[in-house]
Amino acid sequence: MLRLVILATCLTLGHFADHDTFKNCSRVEFCNTLRNRQPFDKYAVDPSTITIDDNGSVKMTLKAKKGSDLQLELLALVDRTFRLRIKETASTRYELHDVLVAEPQLAHIDGVLQQDNYVTIQVGETTAQIFYDPFVVNFYLVQVHQVVIDGSTLTFDESLDQAFAFNVKFPAALQLYGLHEHADSLALRDTNGSDPYRLRNLDVAGYELDSPMALYGAVPVLYGWGTYSHAGVFLHNAAEQWYDITNGQWDTQANVMVESGMFDLFVMIGPSPEDLVQRYLSLTGTFRLPQLWTLGYHQSRWSYMSQEEVKDVVANFTTYNFPLDVIWLDVDYTDGKKYFTWDPATYSDPVEMQKNISAAFKRLVAIIDPHIKVEKGYNVYDGALEKGYFVKRANGSVFEGDCWPGLSSYIDFLNPDARQYYGSYYSYDKFPYSTPVLSGIWNDMNEPSVFDNSIEKTLPGDSLHFGNVSHRDIHNIYGLLHTMSTHQGLLDRDNGTTRPFILTRAHFAGTQRYSGIWTGDNTAGWGYLSVSYDSCLGANLLGLVFCGADVGGFSGNPDTELLQRWYQAGAWLPFYRAHASSDTQRREPYLFDSGVQGVIRGAIQMRYQHLPVWYTLFYEHERNKVPVIRPLFYHYSYELETFKLRNHLLVGRDILVRAVAEPGVETVTVHFPGSENEHWMPVDSTEVYEGTTDVDVPVDIKSIPVFYRVGSVIVRKDLVRLSTDEMANDGYTINACLDRRNQSTGTVFLDDFTSYNYANNKQYNYLRIDMDDVNVALTKIDEDSNPDGFDFVIDEVIIHRIVQEPQNGKPGRYVKTVHKTDANGQLLKNLKFNYDEPVSIKLGL
Amino acid sequence: MEFSMKNFKFYPICPTFLVLLSVTCSSEVSRPRGVSLSRASLYNPDRNFLCFDNSKSIPFSQVNDEYCDCPDGSDEPGTSACPNGVFHCTNAGHKPLNLAASRVNDGICDCCDGSDEYAGNTVTTCPNICLQLGRHAREEAQKLAEIIKAGKQLKAELSQKGLRLKEEKKEKLVELQKNKEEAEKVKAEKQRIKDEIEALENKSLEVYRKLEEEEKQRKAEAEAQKTRQEATETFTKFDSNQDGLVDIAELQTRQSFDKDRNGEVSVEEAKYFLNNQESVDLETFISDAWANIKPYLMMDAGLFKPPVPQDGEAEDLQDGDDEHDGAPEGDEGEEEEEPYQPEEEPEETKLQYDEETQKIVDQATAARNEFTDAERAVREIESEIGNINDYLEKDFGPEEEFATLQGECFDYTDHEYIYKLCPFEKATQQPKSGSSETRLGTWARWNGPEDNKYGSMLYDKGQSCWNGPPRSTKVNIVCGTESKVTAVSEPNRCEYLFEFVTPAACREIPSEADDLHDEL
Structure with a gap:
């Protein structure tokens, strides 16, 4: 019956979200009130209250012209970051923890200048300036005005309960980004005339495009992007928020309206895009290097209904020669939607099934949700009930609401003991019939989702958590806390030897420390293919680097053209999984005619060929705090054309991808970024394109417009087998795209692909590769690393050399030469290297 | 030069134990790893090797040297060097197999003779299990043959x-x-x-x-x-x-x-x-x-x-x-x-008629009744003719072997439902809990591929799914000694698949014996 109800919800909604259930600003009291208020200029600094501490802390009182006074605290942090906290003198506001990776480090204050009407604090090249009356806070880098908190719009008022509002301006910026997650263009739109962007984690079935509606995740960060200077703010607050956005020269700003919790704002000053992203990741952490297999292809469906079906799908991938690393189990594998159990009829022998999967070198991921079926005798429920680990209603009784199992209660993940309790169920002895083949966990429905439209399908704001914390204060971190529990549970399960793999739907700032994300229940439509690039690029700028979208679209049936294009485009997002709703036609790639199969197989194989690129980029993300995929404006922010560009991305710095997200096209317009000195080589033809041009590139159904940057070295594995494990011992292909000086450079990272030895014992081989037209030089990047056992076996070197420069808008031409031996005629693959000294190889012809 | 001889070593294709089999080795032709007998002559160690697509001629020593010379992959039949290469395993004692080159030395035993995993740098060692598999396959084939034999007898009766x-x-x-x-x-x-x-x-x-x-x-x-x-x-x-x-x-x-x-x-x-x-x-x-x-x-x-x-x-x-x-x-x-x-x-x-009139009225009434009866008699015969024509129009197979299934119904019970197949009529589903029956489809037509038209039936226009399409059911039919449904699944939402065995489907299948003995 329940299933019917759910289907009813999904199907009747179709391609548009349910606006009766999911509110707009005018139906949310605090938003409606705050959005329509006038600036009332209520506060002024009382200079006599200012205290300044050399260790980076400045405090003062904001006198209210009516109502209660506020306390302001400004902390100067390392890495050109400030933290501004404002609260009532007798504040009862919830102060968030669990989000920051560590307590931010304070910076030494280099100078203080106190004047009649303002005080400035200098930290290195940054300056914070606080005007007393009118109250304004300015942030500068050298002389450039970066961020302004406009005191005239600061709104705290008893009548609003705990809601507050403020305005933040970015004088050096032209365009705002951030505020993940919305199904909209990466560049935030002006909201004048529409609803503000909303951040409240919600289970929005059939979400619509080009909408500021809240989705599953919330990352309260704004990046102000300019052509020369970049600054951002991060509101450290997990309550519901709305953002009115204005973009434009001297007028880039946001009005921020928050339901409750603290005014706790991190101000981050670039100036470069790389700096800005690094500042934010210094606060919230990075995604740890994933196991290699997680970067392969994943096959999912709601649901594979029996162990036989699972084995059959795996066998068909082998029979039809499609690479596959992971098969996924949605909710129906459980016994009555009780997590940590198996359906005794349809999954009667999970151990045998896992052996079968493992024998084909594949792995299993299963779903585990945060709602627990209300059923006496179900151990997870009984234990949590007895120990008080469930979220409670305002009246103190245990909250019960409908979800997949029917009546369910929700684990209170704010309670560290409850996190420990839930996490312990992942252990092999408490999750019956689980084996190491169950290699990852899917945490879904963790906004959390409650099947009750009258409460926006989530827990009511007055529900109570550990320590009597209202749900509204921590709503947006519920999913984060859920993955925190799972992450620790999986670490414990495998004694810390294996890097956990988790996928979550709900997310917040900091989720990247525990889990990857996907874009939730999207739809089989071209616009959704396109927006998957916007979403995952946005996520990547915010540290949520392991990001993908359901290939083919979750709801609805894609036609074969869309499906093929989606496989092609999806191969260039970090997480590559096909998934589909229960009411869609089966669409495993082997079910299509051989032409379609060929295109899809080609796309997946191309993904596997580039796995060394992905793996190295993930390592470099953790090491350098850089995104894995990047919007073009990340590297080319001086090019205004890139600011609103869609369907383009960079994988690392050196691979440009243009998704074909339009039906029936014979050409697509590709924007090649960079100056005329930047050149790009398509992987599947011999043209050379020049930077800062738009070119209509011809495509057929087999084409994926992918381009290597001239000057780069792209390391691939060109022999594609059926899984990453099967390819573990194969050698690498070096693709050198030589520039005008006949040089190119790149990196590659190798380790055991599974453990933390790379981090704990420096057991890895991280090499810089420098190429010219006859020489390969390999240099160990970290002196003290130990590359034993991680030989970089070179199968072949492919030199791409420009033979005709692009001119007057006409593409040039390059040729490839393949080298498999060195100058002595030795096969490259047989060469043995000692990485302690720089390795130099002269290529044979 | 570090080229070891192993790269182009020749392997005898008749392992010694095979000599013990009653089947004799057809030849002692040596050939490079991964080459089938039928292509052995194309790999002559005394000559240069010519790529199958004639694009290149290379010294024979470059065959199987783990370097892909030929665009068609033909110079590397025994390695994974060519992305489009094909590896042939002899699988003596069982069926030979052609593999994509990417399966060579990938750690998975694809060939039952283990010949695809020889590198030694993977943890996998592949024992030769072709004899067991071959024996098993032959036993299975034997069983199948017996079923077909018995089935054909029954089919003749049907x-x-x-x-x-x-x-x-x-x-x-x-x-x-x-x-x-x-x-x-x-x-x-x-x-x-x-x-x-x-x-x-x-x-x-x-x-x-x-x-x-x-x-x-x-x-x-x-x-x-x-x-x-x-x-x-x-x-x-x-x-x-x-x-x-x-x-x-x-x-x-x-x-x-x-x-x-x-x-x-x-x-x-x-x-x-x-x-x-x-x-x-x-x-x-x-x-x-x-x-x-x-x-x-x-x-x-x-x-x-x-x-x-x-x-x-x-x-x-x-x-x-x-x-x-x-x-x-x-x-x-x-x-x-x-x-x-x-x-x-x-x-x-109601008026009282005079006697004369009443008599006429009575007669008329009687005449009308008789006419109605006569009319009904014609209709009944017509309807019976219609039924027979329907029957005669139905395709019960080239030898009417499926005819007796009409009018019968076959149940199949899984953990949740009782499914029923009434051939040439309908397919249904009923929850075990006993609530009402759902029609999964009404007889539409034979639906098998051209070469096996009677291998599959289609029942369509069943009850519509809630907010979805009408249900439909495909029935796969294979030979068996008794008529029964052996499995039911729902591969797509509202599209059911029944597996049905019946003697009526028994017919001679192309023997695999040739394949089995090919390389012996």
Whole structure:
């Protein structure tokens, strides 16, 4: 019956979200009130209250012209970051923890200048300036005005309960980004005339495009992007928020309206895009290097209904020669939607099934949700009930609401003991019939989702958590806390030897420390293919680097053209999984005619060929705090054309991808970024394109417009087998795209692909590769690393050399030469290297 | 040069133990790793190797040197060096196999002879299990052959039954067609008799029909008179101030008009009864208001139940009519549609005919009955013919072997549902809990591929899924010694798949024996 109800919800909604259930600003009291208020200029600094501490802390009182006074605290942090906290003198506001990776480090204050009407604090090249009356806070880098908190719009008022509002301006910026997650263009739109962007984690079935509606995740960060200077703010607050956005020269700003919790704002000053992203990741952490297999292809469906079906799908991938690393189990594998159990009829022998999967070198991921079926005798429920680990209603009784199992209660993940309790169920002895083949966990429905439209399908704001914390204060971190529990549970399960793999739907700032994300229940439509690039690029700028979208679209049936294009485009997002709703036609790639199969197989194989690129980029993300995929404006922010560009991305710095997200096209317009000195080589033809041009590139159904940057070295594995494990011992292909000086450079990272030895014992081989037209030089990047056992076996070197420069808008031409031996005629693959000294190889012809 | 000889070492294709088999080795041709016997001659160690696509000629030492020279991959039959290469495993004792080169040395034992995993840098070692597999396969093949043999016997019987059935149906058809002709003759004769007597009857009844009309007319007039009288009396009663008008105030004093039973008669209520006028004179009262007022007066008098909307109305009103004539809803209309139905005429209007007329009427009635019977007889025969034609049009297989399945049903029970397949009719599903049956499809057609048309049936146009398409069912049919459903699944939402075995599907399958012995 329940299933019917759910289907009813999904199907009747179709391609548009349910606006009766999911509110707009005018139906949310605090938003409606705050959005329509006038600036009332209520506060002024009382200079006599200012205290300044050399260790980076400045405090003062904001006198209210009516109502209660506020306390302001400004902390100067390392890495050109400030933290501004404002609260009532007798504040009862919830102060968030669990989000920051560590307590931010304070910076030494280099100078203080106190004047009649303002005080400035200098930290290195940054300056914070606080005007007393009118109250304004300015942030500068050298002389450039970066961020302004406009005191005239600061709104705290008893009548609003705990809601507050403020305005933040970015004088050096032209365009705002951030505020993940919305199904909209990466560049935030002006909201004048529409609803503000909303951040409240919600289970929005059939979400619509080009909408500021809240989705599953919330990352309260704004990046102000300019052509020369970049600054951002991060509101450290997990309550519901709305953002009115204005973009434009001297007028880039946001009005921020928050339901409750603290005014706790991190101000981050670039100036470069790389700096800005690094500042934010210094606060919230990075995604740890994933196991290699997680970067392969994943096959999912709601649901594979029996162990036989699972084995059959795996066998068909082998029979039809499609690479596959992971098969996924949605909710129906459980016994009555009780997590940590198996359906005794349809999954009667999970151990045998896992052996079968493992024998084909594949792995299993299963779903585990945060709602627990209300059923006496179900151990997870009984234990949590007895120990008080469930979220409670305002009246103190245990909250019960409908979800997949029917009546369910929700684990209170704010309670560290409850996190420990839930996490312990992942252990092999408490999750019956689980084996190491169950290699990852899917945490879904963790906004959390409650099947009750009258409460926006989530827990009511007055529900109570550990320590009597209202749900509204921590709503947006519920999913984060859920993955925190799972992450620790999986670490414990495998004694810390294996890097956990988790996928979550709900997310917040900091989720990247525990889990990857996907874009939730999207739809089989071209616009959704396109927006998957916007979403995952946005996520990547915010540290949520392991990001993908359901290939083919979750709801609805894609036609074969869309499906093929989606496989092609999806191969260039970090997480590559096909998934589909229960009411869609089966669409495993082997079910299509051989032409379609060929295109899809080609796309997946191309993904596997580039796995060394992905793996190295993930390592470099953790090491350098850089995104894995990047919007073009990340590297080319001086090019205004890139600011609103869609369907383009960079994988690392050196691979440009243009998704074909339009039906029936014979050409697509590709924007090649960079100056005329930047050149790009398509992987599947011999043209050379020049930077800062738009070119209509011809495509057929087999084409994926992918381009290597001239000057780069792209390391691939060109022999594609059926899984990453099967390819573990194969050698690498070096693709050198030589520039005008006949040089190119790149990196590659190798380790055991599974453990933390790379981090704990420096057991890895991280090499810089420098190429010219006859020489390969390999240099160990970290002196003290130990590359034993991680030989970089070179199968072949492919030199791409420009033979005709692009001119007057006409593409040039390059040729490839393949080298498999060195100058002595030795096969490259047989060469043995000692990485302690720089390795130099002269290529044979 | 670090090239070891192992790269182009030759392997004898007859492992020594095979000599013990009764099958003898067909040849001792040595050939590079991964090459099939049929292609061995293309790899001659004494000559340069020519790529199969003729694109290149290379020294033979470069065959299987883990360097892909030929664009078609033909120089690396035994390694994974060419992305498009093909590795052949002999699998002596079992079936030979061609693999994509990417499966060579990938850690998975694809060949039962283990020949695809020889690198030694993977943890996998692959034992030669071809003999076991071969034996197992032969046993399976043997079993299958036995099933087919037994099945074919049964199929022959089914086929005989089917053919006999068809013969019987055809004979029956001939007989029925003859019967039909007879019956049509009878029908024509009865028609003629009926027409004649009815003409006579019509004439005799003309005078009575006129009388009936007059009677009706008279009654209607009397009724109208009565209504007028009643209305006039009421008007006089209501017109308290005797100004010749009944107005709202006058009606408001009468509780009968408190429609909503709230204790008072509102202006709206009163107005309703005056047909939305402030006041009415006698004529208007009779023509417009009386129809509204009367039911309430009757209700007050306990004679009349408030009208139940729609369906119930006619019946309830009829009750009232019998006792208290003159209700405005008239009797007009209904009778005119059936011109002649004497026995159903209401009692009062039934006139006594004279003896002569009555006799004619009786005769006519008898003639009509006989004609109806004759007509029915023809229809029944026609319908039987239709059924037989349907049967004969149905495709029960080239030898009628599926014919006996028609009319039978086969159950299959899984952990949740009882499925039922009634061949050539329908497929259904019923929850074990016993709630009602869902139709998964109605017989549509044979649906197998060209070379095996009778390997699959389609049942479509089943009950629509909630918010989805109509259910449909595909039935895969294979040979077995008894007819039964062996599995049911729902590979797509609302699309079911039944596996059905039956002797009717047993036929000779192309023997795999050739393959098995190919390389021995």
